[in-house]
Amino acid sequence: MLKFILRRLGSSLLVLFGASILLFFLVVNSGDPLSDLRESQANNRDQLIATRIANMGLDQPWYVRYLDWLKGLGGYLVGQGTLGMNRSGQQVADLLSNAASSTLRLVVLATVLAIIIGVAVGIITAIRQYSGLDYAVTFLIFLFFSLPVFWAAVLLKEYMAIGYNNWIAEPTLNWGLIIGLAVILGLALQAAMGGPLARRAFTFLATAGVIVLGAYLMFALDMWRNPRMGPIVQLVIGLAVAVGATALVTGLRNRSVLKAGLVTVALGMVGYYATYGILYANPNGWIIAGLAVITVLVGVLVGRLLGGFSQGSAVTVSVVTALVMGTAIIAEHMMNYWPALLRVKSRPISTIGSETPNLKADFWVLFLDKGTQLLLPTILLTIISVATYSRYTRSSMLEVSRQDYMRTARAKGLGERQVILKHAFRNSLIPITTIMAFDFAGLIGGAVITERVFGWKGMGELFATGLNQVDPAPVMAFFLVTGTAAVLMNLVADILYAVLDPRIRV
Structure with missing residues (x-):
């Protein structure tokens, strides 16, 4: 059993590794992370673009960025690394x-x-x-x-x-709603309990009565x-x-x-x-x-x-x-x-x-x-x-x-x-x-x-x-x-x- 669990765990880790590569590739190629800055009219737009490129590593190929993230993940798991920062400069961890x-x-x-x-x-x-x-x-x-x-x-x-x-x-007491709820729950419970007709009728009446009386007492108290x-x-x-x-x-x-x-x-x-x-x-x-x-x-x-x-x-x-x-x-x-x-x-x-x-x-x-x-x-x-x-x-x-x-x-x-x-x-x-x-x-x-x-x-x-x-x-x-x-x-x-x-x- 232990060998089976270890084998399943190892195969799952390989699946996670492959899926992480695919997801990282799809995300970095899903759009332009600089689109908002390119449309900006700020005087320091070029400086902002250069800062974001440096922070996100946009001047590097996607696989280099992935390896950097993977190294950070390894360090994070042993308490000596981070999961990186988002594009606003906040720690993702x-x-x-x-x-x-x-x-x-x-x-x-x-x-x-x-x-x-x-x-x-x-x-x-x-x-x-x-x-x-x-x-x-x-x-x-x-x-x-x-x-x-x-x-x-x-x-x-x-x-x-x-x-x-x-x-x-x-x-306020809404008697129409209370009676309707009592009838629905009474019908549901008697159907779930089953049994002869007399038992079903008793279950329905008891359930509906308890709900109506309980609602009145809760309101009164x-x-x-x-x-x-x-x-x-x-x-x-x-x-x-x-x-x-x-x-x-x-x-x-x-x-x-x-x-x-x-x-x-x-x-x-x-x-x-x-x-x-x-x-x-x-x-x-x-x-x-x-x-x-x-x-x-x-x-x-x-x-x-x-x-x-x-x-x-x-x-x-x-x-x-x-x-x-x-x-x-x-x-x-x-x-x-x-x-x-x-x-x-x-x-x-x-x-x-x-x-x-x-x-x-x-x-x-x-x-x-x-x-x-x-x-x-x-x-x-x-x-x-x-x-x-x-x-x-x-x-x-x-x-x-x-x-x-x-x-x-x-x-x-x-x-x-x-x-x-x-x-x-x-x-x-x-x-x-x-x-x-x-x-x-x-x-x-x-x-x-x-x-x-x-x-x-x-x-x-x-x-x-x-x-x-x-x-x-x-x-x-x-x-x-x-x-x-x-x-x-x-x-x-x-x-x-x-x-x-x-x-x-x-």
């Missing part, structure tokens, strides 16, 4: 670090959400093949997949940013402008996740797994009180990242200690429960600071930029500001990617369900839950893993349009500016990140193949 941080947090979040939602939708539609739910989801998926990015972005700006900002200033949760809500969330995850993974009859989930909930409540002062004061990203690592480790430890003969399932349930409770705790602290954000930014969701410039506030206010700026482009990229994941998951699940070992599993008397999750789902993940690897790198490249529409200073802006100015240094920096991401994600896919299918390890 500094521009790259800022652009990569903006784009990667957008792409990573969109990819994770797309995988979770797309895989879940694909599994449900495969189980409910040729049902009304299957046809409705298929229609919506193809609709989302064919949406023009710029048009969908305009709609999101109009209704989820401008419309919401106008509404949050003077919140002013939850839109002053949201809050508290320990009781945290406990309910933890118990719901622990019981639900146990029912999904092994069934509630497996007491060891259920016990591990409930103990994780108890430890989560201890962590809620133990970390409240730390998180409420003025934390930083490193503290939250460290707490996240501790959360996962606690979940793994509880699962292994209490799982008995079902350690793997217990670890899964405990980790999921711990992560959801940790996310809920973070969400509560964000809610506590939501009124503070509204005081300094009355229109919280902006349509341009990745953060509000020159905003000086506490950590949570800045965190909320970046989160609201992240909302619209993340929704847009997620909607587009969900279509791909759901279609591949559905087709892969249907193909696996026709295999002989699936019929054998049912003939042995295994429950439908075990057949779907342990046999069908795991084997259907192999082709989906390939899509995950390519989609991550593809989203970084596809985010060019999204970032342009939403005014993000990310990798897309870096690439577009370099290309428009016929400046290879920023374009090659963009290629360095996207190419490396493609190589690493393909390497991760190879490792996941071996995890999912032990035959690949031989």
Whole structure:
């Protein structure tokens, strides 16, 4: 396996090397980098042209300029070089670090959400093949997949940013919208749950009732402008996740797994009180990242200690429960600071930029500001990617369900839950893993349009500016990140193949 990974890594590096030569050649021959200065009427035009020629090395052949960039890249990787300067004299490495941080947090979040939602939708539609739910989801998926990015972005700006900002200033209950949303979600959930007509009717009425009642209570308690949760809500969330995850993974009859989930909930409540002062004061990203690592480790430890003969399932349930409770705790602290954000930014969701410039506030206010700026482009990229994941998951699940070992599993008397999750789902993940690897790198490249529409200073802006100015240094920096991401994600896919299918390890 190690030789296979090293061989794949070596071939990928050769591909990157060849692609970098081709891209550099195409960029330097795509136009005239001196066109703006040739049209200038400035008295020192000749001096400006000579300076730019010297800075960009325009008096050298393209391959000499490429070798200079390659030498700089080698020094940069060992901390003794740079990625060059753009034609304005700025260090490309500094521009790259800022652009990569903006784009990667957008792409990573969109990819994770797309995988979770797309895989879940694909599994449900495969189980409910040729049902009304299957046809409705298929229609919506193809609709989302064919949406023009710029048009969908305009709609999101109009209704989820401008419309919401106008509404949050003077919140009012729109009963028509609430009832319509309740009916749509009720119909969707009853179709997904299936079952006899009485069960479908109860699911529909319960869902619609909860949405209508919840909307009224949130308005009456002013939850839109002053949201809050508290320990009781945290406990309910933890118990719901622990019981639900146990029912999904092994069934509630497996007491060891259920016990591990409930103990994780108890430890989560201890962590809620133990970390409240730390998180409420003025934390930083490193503290939250460290707490996240501790959360996962606690979940793994509880699962292994209490799982008995079902350690793997217990670890899964405990980790999921711990992560959801940790996310809920973070969400509560964000809610506590939501009124503070509204005081300094009355229109919280902006349509341009990745953060509000020159905003000086506490950590949570800045965190909320970046989160609201992240909302619209993340929704847009997620909607587009969900279509791909759901279609591949559905087709892969249907193909696996026709295999002989699936019929054998049912003939042995295994429950439908075990057949779907342990046999069908795991084997259907192999082709989906390939899509995950390519989609991550593809989203970084596809985010060019999204970032342009939403005014993000990310990798897309870096690439577009370099290309428009016929400046290879920023374009090659963009290629360095996207190419490396493609190589690493393909390497991760190879490792996941071996995890999912032990035959690949031989």
